[in-house]
Amino acid sequence: MAKSERNMGIFGSMSEVKLNELRKMILGLDTEDLRRLALLVNDPDAFSEVIRELLPNSIKLMMAKDNISYAELVPILESSLKDSVKKNPQVLSGILFPIMMPAIRKAVAEALSKMIESLNSTLESSFSPQRMGWRFKAMFSGSSYAEIVLSNAYVFQVKQVFLIHKQSGLLLNEISAYQNPLAKDADLVSSMLTAIKDFVQDSFDVEQSNELDTIKVGQFNIWIEHGPGAIIAAIVEGNAPSGLRTLLKETIENVHIKQSYELDKFDGDVEIFKKSDPYLQNCIISEQKEKKKKKPVIVIFLFLVIFGFASYWAYISIERKLRIDKLEEALRVETGIIITDNYYTNGKTLFEGLRDPLSEDPVKISSLYNVDTSEVDFAFGSYISLENNLILKRAYAILQPPASVKLSFKDGVLYATGEADEDWIEFALKTYSFIAGVHDFNLEALNAPPIKPSKRIPLTIEEYYFVFKYKEVKLSEEQKTKFKSLIDEVNRVLNFDFSQDSVPVIIVIGHTSYDGNAVANKKIAFERALQFITLMIEAGIPMEVLVPKTDYIEDIDADFPVRSVSFKVIYSKPEDL
């Protein structure tokens, strides 16, 4: 059994060895190799690691052998970028930010700087005679304005350089300072230049060394330098320094040094002379007019002026707004004025709302805040305010109380204090109910005024007097009629009601004089007075109010004549009668 197993083992082992050899012969791989491959394929990490090392090299080889091209990669990259941007643009912008931002900043700064420079330059000379001249020149010369401005900015400028084959006059090479060269057809120009040069050379019979070296055409100079096989011609604008001549000489020398063989063997193929580009390019030189480093005075001045105006305008606007705001605030708290809207129109602030006619004049309020009618306007509808102070104001306006009366208002009740006569009180009591907001009128604190000794006004009665003849006492008929009239007047004017505080008293005065018997005179006078009292009593006048009196007339200008009877009315308390 053991032998058998051993045999099996040997066989098996031998068989394995043989199988392995057979496998290696067929596949080139033994068991170990296969095991490692299986491990590698089954382990994604290990497999990825191996691929990672191989992939870049594979791509390089693929591209080198044209298995894959950039054109094939571009759509993949483009769609990847598109997807990335679609999903989250922040990622790509984050990546590009450090690259883009400095570039953008630089571009913006340059654009700004150019704009300011351009603005400055335009402001400085847009309307100068020089600039106007340039504009006319541009108009008539067919050149652009920019070209003319640029050409005027230089002391000199080499605009175009030709390298010309000396014998044939054929253009070998040409370099221009601008994209649109000055000489449009360089081939013809170079041939013509050669023809002119030859013509001059032949016509003036000058020595070979004295060749044509300058041609002047309008504002341009053509500087020519000769070499044995080629000539160099430079179109120069302005006054070039002699150093340019040296430069042209050096250039033609260098061309000859480098391409003398090609010049000798020239058969019309000019491509080879492209090699001379750097030499010719060196000749495209210019010298700019020295620009005075001007401070942008005009720009600064304009800026200051604009800034000044803007500041002033801002100050005026703000200051005005503050004043208007304060006015609005004042109007809103003012009783009898209701602001519903305010807005700016036609250069004024218009306040709209309602106003009690008795309220404060809004124009007057405006003046308190230094706002005049050129700045504000009011459009108020009328209404009656029930504010306490306006009700009181209205009460004063309607009742017009005397100065001794003071009105006050509280909780719908109008109070009057001080002193007033009955007439006003009566008027006030009739009228107060018409005052809006007043429901009651309290006069309890109002006193009647004390009777003042008013200046006595002579009554008509006191103008009556009866004149008697000497020693006469009785009334004549005529006097009786007059007496009736007197009695009517007394009844009309005087009220002998003893319930009054004061009652009128009629003093009947018998006037006499000291002439003759004064005592007898007085007696008669008294009798005359008594006679009237009697008649008055008869006429119904209470005897208590009738007082006889005599009076000696001494003054010649006295109110009454002698031997007359007159009447005087005084008031007396009833109890004193």
Add this chain to the structure above:
Amino acid sequence: MIKKKIVMLGSFAVGKTSLIQRFVSSIFSEKYQTTIGVKIDQKIVKIGSTEVNLLIWDLHGEDDYQRIKPAYIVGASGCFIVIDGTRKATLDIGIELIETVKKNAPNSAILILINKSDLKNEWDINEDDIIGLSKIGYEVIETSAKTNEAVELAFNKITKLML
């Protein structure tokens, strides 16, 4: 690009300028305007795949009073000797000019053009003269600037000779 200088030579009023105008601008004018000095035109000709920029120097006519400046001929790759078929004297001048060309531009291709073929019934030059010219060693082409006869052919031929 290849550039070549061609010179038109001949006596006065043989039709040098007319031939160039016909070739370059396809126009012809009966009006005669004598050329003073030199006038240069250019035209690009394509021979096979090669483009050749021809710089054509139209020189003033040669006569007893006005000799052609040799400097104009120097550097030429091709020369037309133009003869007026109606004036035999121009043939003699043409022959003289061939010598001038050989002296100043020895490597230049030369083509002899007998112009004004539209006036052949008025020609002063006969077949013997033409054979005589051929014997000098240069091709002779009869042309007419007026009818455009063989003008293009002449320019194409000289271009081929120059290349």
